[in-house]
Amino acid sequence: MPRKLIGLLATVLALFTPARADTLKVMGAGSLRAAMTDLLQHFPKQSDEVDTPEFGASGLMRQKIEGGAHVDVFASADLEQPHKLAAGHPERLVILFARNTLCALARPELGLNGANFLDRLLDPAVRIATSTPGSDPLGTYSWEVFARADSVKPGARATLEAKAKKLVGGGEKTPLLVAGKGAVEGIFLSDQADVMLIYCSAVAAVQEEVPTLTSVKLPSALAVQPADGLVILESKPVALRFAAFVMSEDGQAILQRHGLEPIASADSNRR
Structure with missing residues (x-):
């Protein structure tokens, strides 16, 4: 498990003490609209609110964020856009959360x-x-x-x-x-x-x-393997909980149902 993800999960575990309600704003790739909407509907937001997510071409969404749009978590159809948003911000975590074909x-x-x-x-x-x-x-x-x-x-x-x-x-x-x-x-x-x-x-x-x-x-000689990545832009409790949920067993199972290849275990036969 990546070191940054371990640090993220450790942080999340420390967030079980009551805190004031907050609002989560997510922006994502158009190809992730259905999966991210499903994740937002099922993650344990506790007393927090979820703002209406925005979706579109990842590069254009990244430019919108750079232009000042307030976003807590950005989910992209690649890793390049999240890394660009994390450049110069060591506190911003980039996580590979799924693959596609x-x-x-x-x-x-x-x-x-x-x-x-x-x-x-x-x-x-x-x-x-x-x-x-x-x-x-x-x-x-x-x-x-x-x-x-x-x-x-x-x-x-x-x-x-x-x-x-x-x-x-x-x-x-x-x-x-x-x-x-x-x-x-x-x-x-x-x-x-x-x-x-x-x-x-x-x-x-x-x-x-x-x-x-x-x-x-695509034939194997031409095939590429898209990688979906997210970046936590604001490390507030609700954003950290959502990122942890995406990487959890339940979250990865949701991604798999939407045709994505999970990175972490998603055992549909668990007891």
């Missing part, structure tokens, strides 16, 4: 599978959508996949980067394409692309809206 969502007529994956993406007729690198970790992870493709087929990286249309994750630069629908769903419903790399944990929700889409896990 990347999948591709594609129109069925592509016939996309693990064996033809890269060839289909390189096909000039196939339109690729991605999130926005820098603003959103999903876009950055997608670019990492393109970089890995170069070792499989030299020149693939340049081709894929040139083809990719950054249609989500850029805030005002990438508005919703279909009113009332999610960003990814809108891409396919408005016929803007044939394939998109997304988190595997998000596949089911998108397929509920666009059931004809097929999903394929």
